Amino acid sequence: MRENRSQYAILSLLRLGPMSGYDIKTACESFFSHFWTESFGSIYPILNQLENRQQVRSYEDDKRTGGRNRRVYQITSAGRKALRAWLSKPPVQRSLRDELYLKLFNATLVPADVHRSHIEQLQTQLIALKQDLAQHMRELKAQHSASPDYTHWRLVVRAGQLSCDARLKWCREALAELSDQ
Amino acid sequence: MRENRSQYAILSLLRLGPMSGYDIKTACESFFSHFWTESFGSIYPILNQLENRQQVRSYEDDKRTGGRNRRVYQITSAGRKALRAWLSKPPVQRSLRDELYLKLFNATLVPADVHRSHIEQLQTQLIALKQDLAQHMRELKAQHSASPDYTHWRLVVRAGQLSCDARLKWCREALAELSDQ
DNA sequence: CCAGGCATGTAACTGGTTACATGATTTG
DNA sequence: CAAATCATGTAACCAGTTACATGCCTGG
Structure with missing residues (x-):
């Protein structure tokens, strides 16, 4: 059984307060950036499904400034219950697929530069990620250190950092090893 | 454009020598275990597609002992060329989704034990993985240290180890933090 | 004789992405 | 007025998994 997990990501955000589909996307990008992504193509249909199942409720957000009308969703107790049920089940590892390593496995088929530049690209991305995570950690401390969620949210960011x-360490090792040849 | 990557995983293994679909699955589990998976449901149809495109060739493996007849595939120069073309393109990060962290994000909704046991389960899996990787590394050294692929294969395993x-370090930190509360 | 390993294949399904269509409002 | 941002939604697509069907041969 392969369950749709987007619904739980959406409920996870909705438990923090009422949000529109657009808000959910934005929140996903800021809260979940380093371990989860959602696209609009999932969010809107799933919000409808959740409403049919009475796990969320929605209302039209009238009199607002800027942009077109928003529909704002809030989680219901049935929604919270569904989320809780999912949380209790052990997390399942979905298939693991890392293109970089598959490419590196075949490195002898192409000039060495190719892989060196792939690894350098990764390194650049990781350096940016490292700064994002540091910034994220600072904001977390500043805005949520009093929240009961703080410990867990900190651990999630910490996992990203470690x-x-x-991976940065690996990049350095790999680049060193690939250049002295 | 979202390209089917299974074909490249299959070509990657086939470049090491002729194999049946079954062999590919087995080789995937031993060579790629910590960064890639394939299922029979992908392997067999893709082998046919590759043969139609003349990127592999096949023959019936008669006079063998045990089991039913095998069809053995070998890579062609067109196949090697297609693989090389893919290798040169920078690896793309496909959507990142880690259930454990999403669950941990909501940790306050369920008793603390739940997450502690999820992390302990992960820790157990990681300890087993660590041993597998160490064993894998020893075999690699013993069997392939003379091969031109050795440096890269070593780096792939090394990435898994790091x-x-x-992740093991994170598990220890997380368990320490979640128990003194 | 049956469980388990070897072996091939197909059908059904679906989670999730991408691309497209649409439109209001604000700002430079 | 164009671009950017806010905002919702749908249609098409497909990569990849799961489950099922089938069958040979060996060893306990």
Whole structure:
């Protein structure tokens, strides 16, 4: 059984307060950036499904300034219950696929420069990610250190940092090894 | 454009020598275990597609002992060329989705034990993975240290090790933080 | 004789992305 | 007025998984 997880990502954000589909996308990009993504093509249809199942409720957000009308969703107790049920199940590892390593596995088929530049690109992305995560951590401390969620949110960001550092270390090792040949 | 990557995983293995669909699955599990998976449901149809495109050739493997007849595939120069073309393109990061962190984000909704046990489960898996990777590294050294692929294959395993260690470190930190509360 | 490993294949499904269509309002 | 931002939605697509069907041969 392969369950749609987008619904739980959406409910996770909705439990923080009422949001529109657009807000959910934005919140996803800021809160979940380093471990989860959602697209509009999932968000809007799933919000409708959740409403049919009475796991969210919505209302038209009238009298607002800028942009077209918004529909704002809020989680219901049925929604919270569904989220809780999912949380209790052990997380399942979905298939793992890392293109970089698959390419590196075949490195001898193309000039060495190719892979060096792929790794350098990754390194650049990771350096940017490292700064994002540091910034994220500072904001978390400043805005949520009193929240009961703080410990867990901190751990989530911390996981990103450790993983990012490990990959950066690998990039340095790999580049060193690939150049002295 | 979202390209089917299974075909390249299959070509990657086929460049090491002729294999059946079954062999490919097995090789995938041993060579790629920590960064790539394939299922029979992809392998067999894709082998046919590759043959139609003349990127692989096949023959019936008669007079063998045990099991039913095998069809053995070998890569052609067109196949090698297609693989090379893909290798040169920068690897694209496909959407990132880690259930554990999404669950942890909502940790306050369920008893603390739930997440502790999820993390302990992960820790157990990672310890097993660490041993697998160490074993894999030893075999690599023993069997392929003379091969031109050795440096790259070593780096691929090394990436798994660094990532595994980083995640283990996170598990320890997380469990420490979640228990003294 | 049956469980398990070897072996091939197909059908059904779906999660999730991409691209497109549409439109209001603000700002430079 | 064009571009950017806010905002919602749908249609098409497909990569990849799961489940099922089938069958040979070996060893306990």
